[in-house]
Amino acid sequence: xxxxxxxxxxxxxxxxxxxxxxxxxxxxxxxxxxxxxxxxxxxxxxxxxxxxxxxxxxxxxxxxxxxxxxxxxxxxxxxxxxxx
Amino acid sequence: xxxxxxxxxxxxxxxxxxxxxxxxxxxxxxxxxxxxxxxxxxxxxxxxxxxxxxxxxxxxxxxxxxxxxxxxxxxxxxxxxxxxxxxxxxxxxxxxxxxxxxxxxxxxxxxxxxxxxxxxxxxxxxxxxxxxxxxxxxxxxxxxxxxxxxxxxxxxxxxxxxxxxxxxxxxxxxxxxxxxxxxxxxxxxxxxxxxxxxxxxxxxxxxxxxxxxxxxxxxxxxxxxxxxxxxxxxxxxxxxxxxxxxxxxxxxxxxxxxxxxxxxxxxxxxxxxxxxxxxxxxxxxxxxxxxxxxxxxxxxxxxxxxxxxxxxxxxxxxxxxxxxxxxxxxxxxxxxxxxxxxxxxxxxxxxxxxxxxxxxxxxxxxxxxxxxxxxxxxxxxxxxxxxxxxxxxxxxxxxxxxxxxxxxxxxxxxxxxxxxxxxxxxxxxxxxxxxxxxxxxxxxxxxxxxxxxxxxxxxxxxxx
Numbered sequence: 072x073x074x075x076x077x078x079x080x081x082x083x084x085x086x087x088x089x090x091x092x093x094x095x096x097x098x099x100x101x102x103x104x105x106x107x108x109x110x111x112x113x114x115x116x117x118x119x120x121x122x123x124x125x126x127x128x129x130x131x132x133x134x135x136x137x138x139x140x141x142x143x144x145x146x147x148x149x150x151x152x153x154x155x
Numbered sequence: 156x157x158x159x160x161x162x163x164x165x166x167x168x169x170x171x172x173x174x175x176x177x178x179x180x181x182x183x184x185x186x187x188x189x190x191x192x193x194x195x196x197x198x199x200x201x202x203x204x205x206x207x208x209x210x211x212x213x214x215x216x217x218x219x220x221x222x223x224x225x226x227x228x229x230x231x232x233x234x235x236x237x238x239x240x241x242x243x244x245x246x247x248x249x250x251x252x253x254x255x256x257x258x259x260x261x262x263x264x265x266x267x268x269x270x271x272x273x274x275x276x277x278x279x280x281x282x283x284x285x286x287x288x289x290x291x292x293x294x295x296x297x298x299x300x301x302x303x304x305x306x307x308x309x310x311x312x313x314x315x316x317x318x319x320x321x322x323x324x325x326x327x328x329x330x331x332x333x334x335x336x337x338x339x340x341x342x343x344x345x346x347x348x349x350x351x352x353x354x355x356x357x358x359x360x361x362x363x364x365x366x367x368x369x370x371x372x373x374x375x376x377x378x379x380x381x382x383x384x385x386x387x388x389x390x391x392x393x394x395x396x397x398x399x400x401x402x403x404x405x406x407x408x409x410x411x412x413x414x415x416x417x418x419x420x421x422x423x424x425x426x427x428x429x430x431x432x433x434x435x436x437x438x439x440x441x442x443x444x445x446x447x448x449x450x451x452x453x454x455x456x457x458x459x460x461x462x463x464x465x466x467x468x469x470x471x472x473x474x475x476x477x478x479x480x481x482x483x484x485x486x487x488x489x490x491x492x493x494x495x496x497x498x499x500x501x502x503x504x505x506x507x508x509x510x511x512x513x514x515x516x517x518x519x520x521x522x523x524x525x526x527x528x529x530x531x532x533x534x535x536x537x538x539x540x541x542x543x544x545x546x547x548x549x550x551x552x553x554x555x556x557x558x559x560x561x562x563x564x565x566x567x568x569x570x571x572x573x574x575x576x577x578x579x580x581x582x583x584x585x586x587x588x589x590x591x592x593x594x595x596x597x598x599x600x601x602x603x604x605x606x607x608x609x610x611x612x613x614x615x616x617x618x619x
Contacts, residue, residue, distance in 0.1 A: 082296060084203055086191065089296045097281035098387040105565065106536040109386050111281035113533075113571075115288035116196060117189055118269045118417065120534060120567040131566065131602060137250075138191035138233070 072143040081139040088112045088122040088134035095147070102149045109149075123148060159183055160482055161475075162245055162259035163228075164236045164420055167195015168221065168464040169456025170265035172471035173478075175224025180479040184228035185257065187247055189235045189601075192295065193225070194218055195267045195456075196287060197464035200295035210322035211294065214464070221468065238598035239424050241449055246611065248603060254611030261451050261478045264421050264439075265471060268414040268457035271436075273308065273520045274531045274539070274575045277382025278410065286316045286411035299323040302406030305391050307380060308519045309334040311511060313411040314362045321369050329372040329403050331391055333412070333518040336376055341513035348510035355507050374401065380519060382408055412520040416458045419570060422596040424449060430589035433512045434461050436574070437593065443498070445474035453478065466504040469497045522575035523582035531579065532572040534565020539579060546583040553577060553594040563594050566602055 072079060074094060081090040091100055092112065100111040101123060112122035115135045122134040125146035134145075161177050163170045166188035177184045186193075194201045198218030231249060238246040243262040247255045270285040277283065286306065292298040299320065304327050306317055317330055349356050366373060376396040383390040383402075391403045415436040422428070426439040427448035438460040445453045455474040456467035473494055480490040522531060527540030537560045545559035553569075553576050556562055562576055563569030569576070573593040581588045599608070 082298075084200070084296045086296070089292055089298055092292075093298065096387070100281060103534075103536065105534065108279070108536075109281050110279065110533075111387075112284065113288065114270055114285050115291045116269060118567065118570045120565070120570075123566065129604065133601075136189055136191065136233070 072139055072141065072145060074145045075147060083139075085139045086115075086135050087124055087126060087132070087137045087139060087143075087145055088115060090139055091122075091124065091134060091145070091147070099147070099149065101147055104148075159185055159257060159259040161185075161261045161263060161478055162187070162243065162257055163263045163265060164188075164239075164245070165195065165265035165267055165456070165458070166190070166193035166225075166230065166232070167265060167267045167456060168197055168218070168467035169267070169458075169471035169474075170195070170263070171198070171218075171221040171225040172468040173263055173265065173455060173475040174228040174230075175221060176472045176475035177478060178224070178227035180475070180484040182475070182479055182482060182484055185231060185259070186225065186228050187231050187234045187236050187245070189233065191233050193222060193230060193232060196291065197467075198222070199291050203295075210319045215294075217468075235601060235603070236420070237600045237603055239420060241424060241452070243451055246598075248607055254607055256611070260482060261453065263445075263453040263455060263471075263474055263478065264424075264447075264458060265454070265456045265467075266417045266420050266458040267467070268461055269417040269570070270411065271413045271415045271517060271520045272571045272575055273410045273412050274522050274525055274529055274572070275380055275382065275410075275519060276526060276529050277384060277388060279530050279533055280382055280384045280388040281386070282384070282388035282406060283382055283408045283410065286313055286409045287414070289407075289409050290316050290319065293319060293323060299325045300407050300409075301325075303328040303404055304407045304409065305329045305331060305403055305405040306409050306411070307331040307333070307391055308411040309517075310411055310413045310515045311359060311362075312414070313409075314359070314366065316409065316411070317371060318362050318365045321365060321371075326369060327371050328405065329374060329391070330366060331377055331380065331393060331403070332373065332375045333377055333380060334375070334515055335518055337514060341510070344513045345510040348507045351503065352507045377401075410519065412517050413515060414457070414461055415574065416460060417570075418458050419568070419596055419600055421447065421454055421458065422593070423598060423600055424452060426452065426454065430587070431460055433509065435517050436461070437589075443473075444477035444494075445470055446477065451481070462501075462505050462508060466501055469501040469504065472497045473501065520575075522578040525575075525579070531575045532560070532562035532565065532569075534567050534571070535561040535563075537562040537572075542576060542579050543583055546580055550580075551584070553580065553592065556580065557594060568596070568601070569594055 201218035525539040
């Protein structure tokens with residue numbers, strides 16, 4: 072799948088959140104829209120909404136609830152992830 | 156549209172068990188789960204493990220049988236029930252396709268438990284997760300944490316996670332336990348439990364032995380825990396049992412202070428709830444069959460109070476049996492015959508809990524004691540100080556607090572802060588947590604694209 076425009080490999084049982092936790096530093100997962108501070112997944116069970124990412128063009132998806140799919144396009148919601 | 160007998164929300168121990176039992180009585184069942192795979196928290200990943208149950212043991216393997224029995228039901232994963240009606244109707248959205256409206260004859264809510272939210276200084280830093288998160292990664296993706304990992308908090312699950320990490324070859328840098336010393340009351344309450352469930356006590360002692368054997372530095376009865384770091388967590392700072400200030404370097408901090416019912420669905424429905432002082436949480440009021448204050452709407456498993464996975468399986472079974480009777484599949488005599496054994500077993504399962512509740516009271520998640528600059532509402536970045544000043548300015552309840560501070564209005568809709576807000580308000584208003592309560596929960600239960608809801612209206616109007 073694609074992470075911020077670059078091809079990445081994931082395990083078949085990965086969620087988007089577990090893939091990102093293994094691919095990027097926790098302080099580069101996302102930034103809070105309210106505080107601007109870096110935030111990363113907390114609960115991995117659909118409760119905390121700290122794992123929000125853009126998936127296939129849809130923003131604010133709970134990464135911990137979405138299984139990775141072949142060809143999926145994932146974008147982190149941080150300024151440095153860039154937007155083409 | 157064919158009539159559906161039973162709709163189950165949640166595919167963990169209770170939901171899977173109910174689905175299997177209901178299908179065996181020829182009740183038609185659909186089960187919805189927002190996660191990509193069934194099993195809930197306890198049985199997470201069970202359907203996809205090809206490498207045996209490993210560190211998770213025979214209790215975990217039981218999930219296979221539940222999953223197999225539930226296989227006779229229609230199982231819809233990655234499907235969110237985002238609005239539920241008091242007549243049992245549900246609006247559901249899967250990964251594909253438009254919103255579906257499902258009108259079952261009976262509704263069973265089995266949404267399980269969630270971590271008790273822990274608003275301590277630094278808990279918002281990246282690199283801080285709940286213990287359950289690490290456990291889910293082990294179970295679902297076989298991913299164990301790397302780097303210096305420190306376990307902080309209290310409760311049997313924290314010790315269990317330490318043991319499971321060791322089994323995966325990960326030695327935690329430290330176990331920082333906030334559990335207070337066992338009081339006289341806890342020891343007294345432990346006596347009958349120990350006599351009735353020696354196997355459970357033995358399991359607990361075996362956990363402690365394994366952690367000691369691995370020489371994990373174990374700090375007990377600590378207080379004043381805070382997490383420090385710049386952009387991510389770097390240190391766990393606390394006061395040890397001898398009153399000395401300690402600091403431990405960490406790349407990952409795993410917090411735990413018990414679990415509470417994940418009850419957003421029953422709250423949105425408006426099921427009557429009560430305050431469970433022993434478990435320090437709210438839970439929906441149910442009768443012995445699991446029926447809530449709303450006729451025809453049932454709840455089972457840990458979303459009704461924390462009793463564990465085995466009790467959840469039993470309560471799911473009991474609810475399904477009564478639902479079978481209400482739908483005319485079995486008569487009352489048959490119901491009572493079928494339910495006798497699970498009801499007895501459930502009673503036995505619950506007998507051990509008072510010991511755990513007295514031994515592991517909330518000790519880290521003490522929001523009412525939070526320092527003014529501690530973030531309570533993670534989504535909207537609202538601090539304990541801001542909440543206290545809103546109360547001083549006249550906010551009398553959690554719903555009003557939202558208008559004052561935006562706390563509980565972010566994407567998580569108060570899941571992470573509702574309990575903490577109630578605890579802080581109760582302290583400030585000098586009343587009980589139950590008198591404060593929590594804010595109203597309204598649909599959609601989770602944010603979803605407006606276009607999906609719009610499309611649903613069209614779809615509903617065109618139903619013949």
